Amino acid sequence: MGLRAQALKSGIEKRHLSELEQLFLEGVTDKEYGIYRDIKAVKTAIKGQDGGVVTSLLVEGMKKGLFDSAIVVYRQNGFQAEAVIAENVSDIRMAKGSKYQLVSVAGKLVEAVKEKGKKKIAVVGLPCQVLGIREIQKAMPEVEIFVIGLFCMENFVYRLLRQSVGELLKVDLDLAEKANITKGNFIVTNEGKQVSCKVSELQEAVRIGCSFCTDFTSRLADISVGSVGSPDGYSTVITRSRKGEELFRLLKDLKETSADRDEIDRLASWKERKGFEKLKQEFSSLLG
Ligand SMILES: Cc1cc2nc3c(=O)[nH]c(=O)nc-3n(C[C@H](O)[C@H](O)[C@H](O)COP(=O)(O)OP(=O)(O)OC[C@H]3O[C@@H](n4cnc5c(N)ncnc54)[C@H](O)[C@@H]3O)c2cc1C
Incomplete structure (x- = not known):
């Protein structure tokens, strides 16, 4: 974080992000959520965490041979998670749903290339991971990579999350059917019943690095997907590159409604402000 504070002060971070944007993205620029071509709220026939968009993009992209x-x-x-290399549509479908923890998808991407000789790969990641994935992509230009980024406000240390949820909601997260975050609430479905608490009550379980993060919408992805900005059961989709657009066009039988851009703007700018403030607070001597 100290290095990041220095990179920020010297302007290196801004230049670096802008280089990656130029290299991989193409569209108009919005101050809050970056380069984009289109923003929509959609729902697919697959029942996923929200609109099933991520799973549908992966299924259709693989069927089409992208x-x-x-x-x-x-x-x-239980609720622990691990990254896998899915090689067929049923493997992809089994990955539906959000797992609220950091999982090494970048490591799996490198394994797919180096150990399995894969040359055309899609990868789903959180904003922090998407940045790393773009660096890997720069180093392996011969590999075709489609990057699907998720929106993310914060992530959790699973052990601490399970402990906090156990204390607050009297539910063992390992045994729960589903966990999701909607409108600031952490909702757990267990034995068909829903219990919830405010996400702010789970702050002790949040990963420390998340408080310095300034990217809510995965600004460097080919296509970003999240729930904020969409009604229940729909996903907000931001296409940011021609590749992202090509993938999105493969989706069939979509239900579509308009995305609430103000809500996305509000949360994206809030996260950015909060992250920079935290950096300033922790590294005041470096940032002045
Ligand atoms: C840790 C985390 C925090 C999030 N925070 C927000 C938020 O604050 N606001 C918001 O609007 N949306 C957030 N999302 C995104 C949201 O929960 C949904 O993932 C998104 O709306 C896509 O829904 P879907 O139905 O299209 O996905 P699905 O079709 O259900 O597919 C989900 C895909 O996500 C992948 N995935 C699941 N967990 C992880 C993980 N930990 N790391 C990498 N890939 C993963 C799966 O492999 C699967 O391919 C978050 C997601 C995660 C994982």
Whole structure:
């Protein structure tokens, strides 16, 4: 974080992000959520965490041959999670749903290339991971990579999250059917019943790095997907490159409604402000 504060002060961070944007994205620029071509709220026939868009993009992209493998995250041993290389449509479908923890998708991407010889890959990641994935992509220009980024306000240390949820909601997260975050609430479905608490009550379980993060919408992805800005059961989709657009066009039988851009703007700018303030607070001597 100290290095990041220095990169920020010297202007290196801004230049670096802008270079990556130039290299991979193409569209108009919005101050809050970056370069984009289109923003929509859509729902697919697949029942996913929200509109099933991520799973549908991966399924259709693989069927069409845009890629032959996808790095996705499976739920393992209760609510723990791990990244896997999905090589067919049923593997992709098994990865539906958000797992609120950091999983090494970038490591799996490198494994897919180096150990399995994959040349056309899709990868799903959080904003912090998308940045790393773009660096990997720069170093491996011979590999075709489709990057799907998720919106993310914060992520959790699973052990601490399970402990906090157990204390607050009297539910063992390992045994829960689903967990999701909507409008500032952390909602757990267990034995068909929903219990919830405010996400702000789970702050002790949040990963420390998240408080310095300034990217809510995965600004460097080919296509970003999240729930904020959409009604329940829909996903907000931001296409940011021709590749993202090509992938999005493959989706069939879409239900569409308009996305609430003000809500996305509000949360994206809030996260950015909060992250920079935290950096300033922790590294005041460096940032002045
Ligand atoms: C940790 C986390 C925090 C999030 N925070 C927000 C938020 O604050 N606001 C918001 O609007 N949206 C947030 N999202 C995104 C949201 O929960 C949904 O993932 C998104 O709306 C896509 O829904 P879907 O139905 O299209 O996805 P689905 O079709 O259900 O597919 C989900 C995909 O996400 C992948 N995935 C799941 N967990 C992870 C993970 N930990 N790391 C990498 N890939 C993963 C799966 O492999 C799968 O391919 C968050 C997601 C995660 C994982």
